[in-house]
Amino acid sequence: MNEDFYIGYLPKMPKSLSKIIKTFVILAFIAAIGLAVILWIAQKPFAKSVFEFGTVKEFSGTIQAKTIPFLLIEKAEKNNGLPTFERIPLVAEGKHGFDGKSFDGQQIKLKGTLIYRDDLQMIEVVTDSVEKSPNTNQISEKSESLGKFTLKGEIVDSKCYLGVMNPGQSKVHRDCAVACLRGGIAPLFAVKDFQGNVSELWLLSEKGEAINNEILDFVAEPIEITGEVKRVDNQLFIYANPTSIKRE
Amino acid sequence: MSEKYVAISWNRQKKIYDALLWSGVAVYLLLFIGLGSFLQPNATIETLIIRGFGTCAILLLHIVLIIGPLCRISPKFLPLLYNRRHLGVTTFLIGAVHAVFSIIQFHALGTINPIVSILVSNTKFNSIADFPFQILGLIALIILFLMAVTSHDFWLNNLTAPIWKTLHTLVYVAYALLIGHVALGVLQSETSPILAILLGIGLVLVVGLHLISAFKETDLDKEIVSVDEFVEACTVAEIPEKRACIRTISGERVAIFKYDGKISAVSNVCQHQNGPLGEGKIGDDGCITCPWHGFQYLPETGASPPPFTEKVPTFNVKIEDGKVFVKAKPNKAGTRVEPAKI
Ligand code: HEM
Ligand code: FES
Numbered sequence: 001m002n003e004d005f006y007i008g009y010l011p012k013m014p015k016s017l018s019k020i021i022k023t024f025v026i027l028a029f030i031a032a033i034g035l036a037v038i039l040w041i042a043q044k045p046f047a048k049s050v051f052e053f054g055t056v057k058e059f060s061g062t063i064q065a066k067t068i069p070f071l072l073i074e075k076a077e078k079n080n081g082l083p084t085f086e087r088i089p090l091v092a093e094g095k096h097g098f099d100g101k102s103f104d105g106q107q108i109k110l111k112g113t114l115i116y117r118d119d120l121q122m123i124e125v126v127t128d129s130v131e132k133s134p135n136t137n138q139i140s141e142k143s144e145s146l147g148k149f150t151l152k153g154e155i156v157d158s159k160c161y162l163g164v165m166n167p168g169q170s171k172v173h174r175d176c177a178v179a180c181l182r183g184g185i186a187p188l189f190a191v192k193d194f195q196g197n198v199s200e201l202w203l204l205s206e207k208g209e210a211i212n213n214e215i216l217d218f219v220a221e222p223i224e225i226t227g228e229v230k231r232v233d234n235q236l237f238i239y240a241n242p243t244s245i246k247r248e
Numbered sequence: 249m250s251e252k253y254v255a256i257s258w259n260r261q262k263k264i265y266d267a268l269l270w271s272g273v274a275v276y277l278l279l280f281i282g283l284g285s286f287l288q289p290n291a292t293i294e295t296l297i298i299r300g301f302g303t304c305a306i307l308l309l310h311i312v313l314i315i316g317p318l319c320r321i322s323p324k325f326l327p328l329l330y331n332r333r334h335l336g337v338t339t340f341l342i343g344a345v346h347a348v349f350s351i352i353q354f355h356a357l358g359t360i361n362p363i364v365s366i367l368v369s370n371t372k373f374n375s376i377a378d379f380p381f382q383i384l385g386l387i388a389l390i391i392l393f394l395m396a397v398t399s400h401d402f403w404l405n406n407l408t409a410p411i412w413k414t415l416h417t418l419v420y421v422a423y424a425l426l427i428g429h430v431a432l433g434v435l436q437s438e439t440s441p442i443l444a445i446l447l448g449i450g451l452v453l454v455v456g457l458h459l460i461s462a463f464k465e466t467d468l469d470k471e472i473v474s475v476d477e478f479v480e481a482c483t484v485a486e487i488p489e490k491r492a493c494i495r496t497i498s499g500e501r502v503a504i505f506k507y508d509g510k511i512s513a514v515s516n517v518c519q520h521q522n523g524p525l526g527e528g529k530i531g532d533d534g535c536i537t538c539p540w541h542g543f544q545y546l547p548e549t550g551a552s553p554p555p556f557t558e559k560v561p562t563f564n565v566k567i568e569d570g571k572v573f574v575k576a577k578p579n580k581a582g583t584r585v586e587p588a589k590i
Contacts, residue, residue: 013261013327016324017324017327020322020324020325021325021328024318024325024328025268029275031307033275033279035276036280036283039280039443040283040287040288042438042440042446043288043440043443044438044439046288046295050290093357095358095359165292165295165353167437171377171378172433172434172437174369174370175365175380175382176353176354178369179355179360179369183359221377
């Protein structure tokens with residue numbers, strides 16, 4: 001019994017103690033290693049999304065600054081003799097939307113960083129990098145209404161969802177999405193079809209205005225929205241009254 | 249004020265303790281982040297850091313919390329308690345890295361102040377699935393911070409022991425908040441039951457060990473009640489030489505020591521951090537040494553040998569027919585009492 005008595009400042013631990021302490025330390029290490037491994041088995045897989053942080057590229061095209069600012073890049077193919085466009089949404093640095101009003105309809109050059117998830121792209125515009133060219137450009141939209149639908153999904157902020165953060169959706173990301181929408185970044189409505197394929201629709205009011213502040217309460221939750229779905233060039237939109245949003 | 253906290257600041261055991269602690273932390277973080285970037289190359293480095301440091305901190309907190317009851321179950325675990333302070337401070341630091349990255353990632357660069365953002369972005373306090381779990385993490389972090397900065401014995405002396413001890417029992421509040429932080433946060437996003445099971449195992453371990461150690465001590469707390477006269481406490485024969493028997497007399501735990509043919513009784517509660525003096529030992533220098541961090545007291549007076557100034561209450565004792573009688577009413581801390589001769 002006596003030899004067991006040991007205080008940390010004594011030079012050597014008695015055998016009977018050091019055995020039990022060693023076992024404890026070894027178990028703690030096993031717990032640490034086991035936890036690191038198990039956590040990677042248990043976590044949900046991460047979306048295939050990328051933010052090319054640090055890689056700034058130059059883009060040129062025409063800015064269309066309706067509610068959601070897009071860069072329209074002309075494609076080689078024509079539609080009934082009219083030019084066709086690929087539209088890429090624009091966003092500013094940080095948790096802020098891009099303000100393109102003063103460039104609406106103008107041909108420009110800008111520097112930006114690509115964000116992409118599957119085949120949806122976005123450009124984070126480097127602050128003050130937009131250069132106007134004197135030309136304005138004739139833009140035409142290829143737009144079709146697909147009808148009125150009630151869809152189930154989750155409202156996300158487009159910037160994080162498309163790749164700036166991963167995971168950029170669901171509960172853990174909710175507060176960030178709220179901050180982004182508050183900062184004017186356009187909301188996307190991410191829905192799954194019956195085959196489990198994900199589509200993303202830009203969410204606007206019935207009249208096509210921003211409804212960021214009306215929907216803050218529904219972000220990052222399973223909800224359903226009823227509205228008119230439109231395809232404009234390579235992008236899908238849903239025009240909905242915020243009061244049609246229901247929690248599942 | 250005591251000078252002990254200066255005197256025993258660094259020694260071999262503390263160095264080994266810290267080396268093991270930090271290598272454990274490094275192994276965990278490197279493995280978590282390394283495995284993550286290999287298995288999930290699309291996960292951003294911020295996510296790997298946030299998740300790696302968050303889970304590391306919660307693992308450390310579990311270790312901190314099971315050491316206390318383990319030591320009460322068997323004194324053989326005491327070397328783990330000796331430097332638990334560093335474990336606690338490390339838990340805070342790792343948790344703080346997680347918190348800072350979370351705040352930068354999810355709340356900075358927006359239109360409002362990041363801390364305000366934590367408090368106002370989500371106010372669904374009545375929902376489980378949407379509960380603002382970040383606020384729970386923030387409060388827990390503040391508690392861990394207060395404990396870490398006051399963990400040095402300097403603060404124990406300055407804040408006075410009762411305030412310090414209350415502050416440090418808040419670790420259980422922090423633990424409960426963090427269970428909520430994880431259960432209402434990441435568990436609402438992730439789908440695998442493994443995560444909930446892991447958290448459950450941790451909770452059962454912490455609560456279970458506390459219950460076992462409390463149960464073990466109920467024996468000890470079988471009270472001997474008396475107004476102020478001498479009460480029969482134990483027999484001389486049942487006390488091992490240089491050691492003590494612990495009895496609860498009129499609500500206070502008393503350590504009754506046997507040494508060199510004499511019996512003395514002092515309060516069982518160490519002035520440092522409430523360590524059980526009755527589980528300590530009388531050394532060659534004639535002092536009772538506390539098993540937790542080695543504070544010392546003379547059995548006859550309950551006072552620490554100079555230059556130290558800690559004092560514990562003493563009790564009058566007498567022996568009749570091989571039985572030890574202890575006076576139920578304690579003497580003022582540091583009062584000299586003539587030991588009973590066997
Ligand atoms: C201001 C304080 C804090 C904030 C804002 C915060 C924020 C967060 C966020 C946003 C998540 C989810 C991250 C994700 O999985 O993508 C999370 C998870 C977690 N937090 Fe905290 N946290 C704070 C403090 C703490 C502290 C002090 C601890 C532990 C000591 C802690 C432990 C954890 C753990 C274990 C998880 C689950 C693993 C993970 O998902 O990262 N947190 N926290
Ligand atoms: S409790 Fe720390 S030495 Fe007694």
